[in-house]
Amino acid sequence: MVLEWVWKSLLAVAALLLITVLAFQTGLIADPWADDTRTLHVLDEDSEPKATVEVELADTPMERYTGLSDHDSLEDGEGMLFIHASEGERTYVMRDMDFDIDIIFIDADREVTSIEHARAPEPGEDGEALEYTGQGEWVLEVPRGYANQTGMEPGDEVTLSEE
Template identity: 30%
Template sequence: MAHRNWLTAGAFCAAIAIIIAAGAYFYSQEPTSADSRTMILPVDPTPLVAVTKSGERSFSIEVADTPAERESGLMFREDMADDHGMLFVFESEREVTFWMKNTPMPLDLIFVGQDGKIRAIKQGEPQSEAIISPGEPVRFVLELKAGTAAKAGVEDGDLLRHPAIVTAPGLAMPPPDSGDAPNVDAN
């Protein structure tokens, strides 16, 4: 009887080892940020609007608002329309740093404060590990194809409008059903 229990236990342990090995194999096949797979998020139904000195400019955007989405960002993306971008939404205003490792496309990185105002516009070089930072706390970062900000007349101090920005905690919202725009100072 003891011999049969020992054999059963041995067979059970062998089965567990096979399951663990198979799980490790399949787990390793999941895409990671080190894979060359591009993350494509759904395009937000509401365009992001940049209020510039020469008028409003609209961009279709993907919103990266989870840690995994922000980590992957536009890595491995080889091309993007001039009127398209990715908005990174952070939980709070803080100092952020970006780099371009695994990103083959040059980018404009537009750093935006809690109030929706642009604090800095920096350029990202493809495949670079150089740190890109505005040097001050921000809440949002908009990435566009390189040169798009200049072509659209988007500059430091301009205001960005989008539901992901105006609904960020800390911004005053109009009373329900008032029909008024959010209380965001455009100066």
């Protein structure tokens, strides 16, 4: 009887560990120890800096799905960088957003391809219906107006600091 209880306990612990590892691997749970912030620079054609943004990285499916919807606001110079495995056409929506943003699409060569000025949904409006599409491997979200304020435009180069 005691041996049976020990085996059941070990099996339960092993199952819990497996579920936890899978949750981290799939991005359902973010690594609490991971450094998820970096410094991103937007450079002009002469490689001179136009903007510096402290970005939170969204590089798992769950982080990309949640995005900025769990934020109340962003200050100038703050943002979120969505990292995809490859370049492609990306559509971003304003699901559960409380504030307006600029959505900046960046291709695999780290060049800005387009900039969308996105508004937050109004009360009772479905943010899923507010779609913004562009070509990119990375997508940068910053406070609305920050792209214009700093002079960002298609063709600008983007660099990201190492950890």
